[in-house]
Amino acid sequence: MSVASTSAPPRQVTLRIPLPTGARRSADAEPTQEGSETVDVPTVVSKRMPTLKVITCPYCGGLDQVSPKAMSIFCKHCRKRLILENYKITSYYAVREFFTCGDVVVEKKGQVVASIRAATLIVKGNVQGRAIIRGPVRVAKSGVFRGEINSPSLHVEPGAVVDALVNIGGNA
Numbered sequence: 001m002s003v004a005s006t007s008a009p010p011r012q013v014t015l016r017i018p019l020p021t022g023a024r025r026s027a028d029a030e031p032t033q034e035g036s037e038t039v040d041v042p043t044v045v046s047k048r049m050p051t052l053k054v055i056t057c058p059y060c061g062g063l064d065q066v067s068p069k070a071m072s073i074f075c076k077h078c079r080k081r082l083i084l085e086n087y088k089i090t091s092y093y094a095v096r097e098f099f100t101c102g103d104v105v106v107e108k109k110g111q112v113v114a115s116i117r118a119a120t121l122i123v124k125g126n127v128q129g130r131a132i133i134r135g136p137v138r139v140a141k142s143g144v145f146r147g148e149i150n151s152p153s154l155h156v157e158p159g160a161v162v163d164a165l166v167n168i169g170g171n172a
């Protein structure tokens with residue numbers, strides 16, 4: 001009797017220990033069991049999240065996430081085909097719409113006549129047209145820009161020529 005009564009408290013202690021661990025195990029097990037089906041999608045997304053880049057559609061302004069390797073996608077908002085590449089223009093380039101989600105650099109020998117929409121724009125050569133740029137625009141000392149600039153910021157280096165209607169920080 002006395003042995004049983006003294007052995008009873010240790011039993012209670014040993015019983016208390018398995019209970020929380022059992023509870024933890026079941027708590028851990030529940031999400032993983034559900035995770036095999038429902039958490040599957042978030043797991044994949046969380047793995048892809050750091051490698052995805054967010055782009056802004058130059059046509060409708062809609063946001064989308066794309067793989068950095070993607071060259072083009074169709075905007076899920078306006079269904080237009082979006083170019084995601086960065087451009088370096090080193091020769092004469094004249095188009096009606098020069099739209100990309102990437103960055104545009106017009107090199108010294110580059111000459112662009114176009115309506116430009118891009119993430120950023122660096123002008124070291126000659127640009128004529130209307131530029132709607134989501135990020136900063138830089139006109140280097142060798143650069144000439146004629147037309148219209150809409151962007152959040154504009155940096156004009158000494159020696160650069162900017163003969164344009166300029167709208168900085170306003171609505172494009």
Ligand SMILES: [Zn+2]
Nearest residue numbers: 057060075078
């Ligand atoms: Zn769009």
